[in-house]
Amino acid sequence: MKKKVASVLMGLTTLSTLLAPLGVANAATTPKVVLKVLYMNQAGYTTTVLQQMGKAFEKKYPNVSLQFTFLPYGQMHSAILTSAAAPTAQYDVVLSDLIWTGEFGIRGYTLPLNSYIQQNVKNAADIPQSIWNGFKVNGKIMAMPFLANFQNFYYNKAILKKAGFNAPPKTMAAWLHQMQVIKAKKIVQYPYEDSWTQAEGLVCDYVRTAGEFGNGNLFNAKGQPVMNQGAPLKALQFMRTLYADGLANPNSLTADEPTAANAFASGQAAFNTNWTFVTGIMNNPSQSKIVGQGVVTTFPVAPGTNRATQSASISGFQGLAMTANTPASLRPWAWKWIQFATSPAVQAQHLHSQWPVWSTIASSAQERKLNPSAPVYQKNLDAVYNRPIVVNYLQVSSIIQQYVHEAIAGTIPVKQAADDMVNQINALRA
């Protein structure tokens, strides 16, 4: 027995020594400045692209070395919190979602970048105001825009044609009508699927729908929640109708964005309202069964919404931020990396993977060649609404998710759900 135990131990030791070299990342040279950078994997720029950017940066500043950490999006927020709790930051530069702007800005987990931007970014106006707004709280700019993600309206032109429509809907009423006809003609069982599971995606869809009805701001100028009146209330009623009339797939209530995209890419849904990634998926034969049939366009809007853009979308911007417990000696270098990674020159090199935040690049001939729908993208980007920027956004969001979900499912009447939502949020803020 003893021998057996010993041999097992030996085996384990050998195994771990054999595997050990895997763990040692290239730590051969140790430059003077080490910047720790937190970024997400499986969304936005790929980790490969980020590392390419990193290498270019290290080439430009040979005394700096970047240390990347890649986490799934779902782990990013708690990782930043973790970093902020330590005496010295675990990550010096982090990818910050715009929904954290309020929390990070007011609690001071990341640093305002106003002075850095004023001094170093000469063409700040080239980034659309709609993007800057996502990162501003009380006049402080909490992150430098890096990823310009937003939603587009996608439709399957083959299905529309079968139903007798040659053009996508321009108004909410027309959209509803097209869905009803598609359903009645049994071309597909459910014309639409959206990401209504109880998660952030549901809030995005709710804000966007409210925007399509004319106003996607869930809080008024005084900072009070207004979901129980006007456009947000109409939006909730509309979402309920889609579900109750069987126009939206019941699976929407448990679907997230990839699931909704799947339904569209498999040819089971005529419409999809989703982030820009769907453009890439729907025309990729290894990921889609509707190659050549998917079209991206602007969103239908209710008549009377006097927005010049005639569309309404939702923002999912992410920026680069500097954590507040980054040592003072590292801050200039942290900023240099932020400025480098977000610079027009670097973004122009990676147009194939992401929509650029800079207008001149977005409207460049190069982008148009890569992405024939660039003008549509530009229109939807100009028409984005932001989710509320408040200090306890994630808590507010979970209340919104809960009641919007119940309103759509019909367990609570729409108006009551909206009232409850407002009351709960007010109670939270008291």
Add this chain to the structure above:
Amino acid sequence: MLSSAIVRVVERVSVSLGTRKSLLSRMWHRFFSSLTGEYLWFYLLLIPSILLLILVVIIPMVFAFRMSLGNTMVTILGGKGNLSMQWVGLQNYIQILQNPNFWQAFRDTLYFTVVSLLVEVTVGVGLAVLMNQQFFGRKIFRVIVFIPWAIPTIVNAMLWGMVFDGDNYGALNDILLQLHIISSPIVWLNPSPLFTNIPWLSSFMNWMGGSVAMNSMIVGDEWRTLPIVAVLLLAGLQTIPNEYYEAAKVEGASAWRQFRAITFPLLGPIMSIVLILRTMQLLRAFTLIFTLQQYGLPTLSINAYQQAFSFGNFGSGSAISFLIGILSLLIAVVYINRLYKEEMS
């Protein structure tokens, strides 16, 4: 100089202790004598585990209690990260106990636990009895039945996510559609009410937390855990001497009577162990629900996780987790006491 001062202090203390001096010295004596000789070995062998217990259980629990009494969150002070624990007394607890969402989570957790246990003591016993029968291929059957228990929980969660997919690609929907049992796909993971045609039952079940999604969770969880329950119970069945049954047969007892008079009581000790282990596992179940439902089905564990790690409210997160801890410990003590009594008898 210093040592003489210490001696004087010690003398003072012993004098002031007066009458208790003899007791104290006796205790010292016993302590030292126990440290020497073979008892030294005992302490040396036991101490690492006790230290580990203090380090990884007791200190964190005490700290969690302290956090739960404060408005605990991460703050930055002068460029340094920090934890602020501004004292608020029992406010976190009061807020939690007044929050209807907490009680819904409590009922959800209870429903999940109780229904799962019911399934395990009925279907589990049935499966064990089945495995104990004589039939062709019994050996391989026992092996096959045991396999799901080895599948890691996260894989099980992902697997049942695919089975329960509410779209047309879901395996369960596909089977039911092909057998013409349903006409359109069912959204298995949606927390929608059951028995919608009987309003009072429907609203009661909903209040209890027994939604479609919750029952799907139970099915997915039981696929993985019924095997271990059944196999443990089978081990118990095999310890029951066959003569008992033969004697019962001679007396003409029916199969059901045999089961009630012999099988069930003699399975008692094993059943207790299964119940303890399973109750605790069910109360802390996290992975399956977190992966498939996240915040759509907020059981107590999920609730605590969300408060702490999503909202950054470590105070109320700790308070909830402390409440679950107390609840679990109470149940554990009741069970373990029962177990000890059973062992005595």
Add this chain to the structure above:
Amino acid sequence: MTKRLTGKRVLLYACVLLVTLWTLAPIYFLIITSLKQYVGTITYPLSWLPTPFTWNNFGVMFTKYTQDSISYRFLHALMNSLIASSSTTILNLVFGSAAAYVLSRAKIRGKNAITMIFLASNLLPTVALIIPFYVLTVTYLNGLNLYDTNTLLVIVYSSFSLGLVIWIMRGYFDSIPLELEEAARVDGATRMVSLVRIILPLTAPGILATGLLTFLTSWDNFVLPLVLAPDSSAYNLPFFIYSLNGQYLHLNNEIAAGGLLSAIPPVLIVLFFGRYIVSGMTAGAVKG
């Protein structure tokens, strides 16, 4: 009479068939999913054969090893899972058996209470410990640099298995007659020698059972790495599989492949040593 008996047999075999189907159907579904190309997972109606077929979902776990490839993350997760689980097992066996031996043999008052405290600690819900653990490691104990390390995971895993190890092992020690040990000591062996030479070999089945049980529990752990070690320096297989569920695509085929790979060690353990584990878990109730 014979007719009724055959009726019973038919019912019996029907039950056996049903249970086998119930057990194997999900596994079959997982296997065919792992052998499909992505489009095969969004094809309607669903195909119950692996079409369009590919080995690639398994292939990507081992090939094209670069800094941010799937194989890099998979192999690291595999290594971390192996290291953390086996370290936890060894630590628990050494400390736990030692403590169990004392709690079985020594005449200490309240040893039953101590055993109970250990067992109860093992039954605590994960979240009750994980929040303080997390906060302590990232704030007050930050200087120890424990966050995101296998060391931390091993320490925390231990808190969820030590109690069970002590409880089961104590049952095994209790079942060994005291006389056996005393006989050895009459022959001049010290307590330690008799423990190692005579008692431990007799409890070998118990050690095997608790060791494997600890290994399986540690291998399965998801929430602890999720909170305490999400970085690539320590994340384990369950966390790897969870993070395959990307933000843009649910690659069910890759998830299935990764899931099957990570299930191989525990399935092998259960197939070959299942009955030891069962007898270990029941040792407390059915002595001997």
